[in-house]
Amino acid sequence: MTQEHVVVIYPHPDDESFGAAGTIASYREKGVPVTYLCGTLGEMGRNMGNPVFANRETLSSYRKQELMKACKALDVDVRLLGYRDKTLEFEQVDHVAAHLQSILEEIQPTLVITHYPGYAVHPDHNALGTAAIKAVGNIEAVRRPELWAQAIATNYEKELGEPDIRHDVKPYWDKKMAAIETHLSQASGMMSLIKEKPDFNENEELEHLRYERFYRWNYNN
Amino acid sequence: MEAIIKEKVQQAIDQFADKDVYVHLETTNGAYASHFDENAYNVGAFIRNAKVKYEHGKIVGSGNAYRVGLKLDLGWVYAEGVTDYELDHQNRLLMAGHDREGRLMVALEISETPFSHESVEQS
Ligand SMILES: [Zn+2]
Numbered sequence: 372m373t374q375e376h377v378v379v380i381y382p383h384p385d386d387e388s389f390g391a392a393g394t395i396a397s398y399r400e401k402g403v404p405v406t407y408l409c410g411t412l413g414e415m416g417r418n419m420g421n422p423v424f425a426n427r428e429t430l431s432s433y434r435k436q437e438l439m440k441a442c443k444a445l446d447v448d449v450r451l452l453g454y455r456d457k458t459l460e461f462e463q464v465d466h467v468a469a470h471l472q473s474i475l476e477e478i479q480p481t482l483v484i485t486h487y488p489g490y491a492v493h494p495d496h497n498a499l500g501t502a503a504i505k506a507v508g509n510i511e512a513v514r515r516p517e518l519w520a521q522a523i524a525t526n527y528e529k530e531l532g533e534p535d536i537r538h539d540v541k542p543y544w545d546k547k548m549a550a551i552e553t554h555l556s557q558a559s560g561m562m563s564l565i566k567e568k569p570d571f572n573e574n575e576e577l578e579h580l581r582y583e584r585f586y587r588w589n590y591n592n
Numbered sequence: 593m594e595a596i597i598k599e600k601v602q603q604a605i606d607q608f609a610d611k612d613v614y615v616h617l618e619t620t621n622g623a624y625a626s627h628f629d630e631n632a633y634n635v636g637a638f639i640r641n642a643k644v645k646y647e648h649g650k651i652v653g654s655g656n657a658y659r660v661g662l663k664l665d666l667g668w669v670y671a672e673g674v675t676d677y678e679l680d681h682q683n684r685l686l687m688a689g690h691d692r693e694g695r696l697m698v699a700l701e702i703s704e705t706p707f708s709h710e711s712v713e714q715s
Contacts, residue, residue, distance in 0.1 A: 415618075415620075415638070417620055417621075417622045417695045417696050417697075418693075418694070418695055418696075419688075419690065419694055419695065419696055420694060421693055421694040422694060423593060423676070423690055423694040426593050426678060426680075426686050426688060427616065427618070427686065427688065427696065427699050427701065428680065428684070428686060428701070428707065457623075457638075492623070492624060492627045493623045493624070494623065495623075523627075524627070525627065525630075560693060
């Protein structure tokens with residue numbers, strides 16, 4: 372029986388915390404190792420902290436530190452893929468896919484989590500999701516991990532149907548909030564939104580954060 | 593960064609004149625503009641490490657937003673909406689404009705050495 376191992380592939384420090392912290396925490400609770408392959412350092416981010424403490428040249432260093440803290444809070448391994456924020460869609464897809472595949476062949480995960488191409492809003496999300504799906508598809512079928520794709524776009528459910536996986540991460544809420552809070556340069560807006568309206572029923576943003584939803588990728592057709 | 597002191601920024605601009613310098617120029621309203629508001633447009637542009645030489649440059653404006661123009665042999669470098677500046681420890685002139693929530697809207701940076709793509713540990 373293969374050892375369970377989860378690999379999360381997103382492009383930005385904080386995607387893991389906003390998008391999958393509860394899911395990650397549930398695997399860590401079961402003792403399943405989780406590795407985060409983080410595509411960029413988010414060095415072109417618009418948020419500089421509020422009040423501002425970073426600038427365009429120092430932002431990557433802050434975000435790298437924040438990422439390390441988040442991964443510590445979530446108790447996951449992290450690997451930096453070294454691409455540059457906003458430019459992933461201009462890289463050669465095959466090149467990025469081969470890069471990812473080489474890491475996946477080494478880790479041999481049982482589950483890969485990434486963004487759903489075309490439904491993930493940020494061009495980096497769409498591009499890295501495309502490459503990740505390709506990378507997993509290039510692994511021979513007997514060793515191929517399961518792949519879950521996360522959509523973010525408004526109304527994605529209308530076009531894709533109901534997600535196959537819908538995790539209510541309320542049991543891991545404190546962990547998820549702790550992970551989000553480590554992203555100090557990015558998360559202040561979201562944190563004040565949460566503090567203003569801490570009630571799940573009244574706050575749409577909280578609902579998004581509470582249910583982590585994924586589509587199971589079908590490689591057979 | 594701190595709020596622009598026009599004279600200091602002008603001094604820094606003068607100091608880079610007639611030298612080969614690297615420029616980072618950027619404007620953005622974020623990758624999520626049309627996600628949060630379907631009537632909004634995503635607009636942005638950046639150029640990193642453009643190598644230029646300007647004969648002179650000026651910072652113009654007053655109060656809380658400034659314009660910066662650098663006159664090149666064959667053209668111009670221009671940024672509007674600059675609010676803050678910093679001369680960092682590598683003697684690079686970093687200028688940026690931020691909105692009320694502290695989000696970057698425009699940046700213009702000038703350096704005698706190329707801008708790196710690496711992060712450095714913060715002390
Ligand atoms: Zn992201």
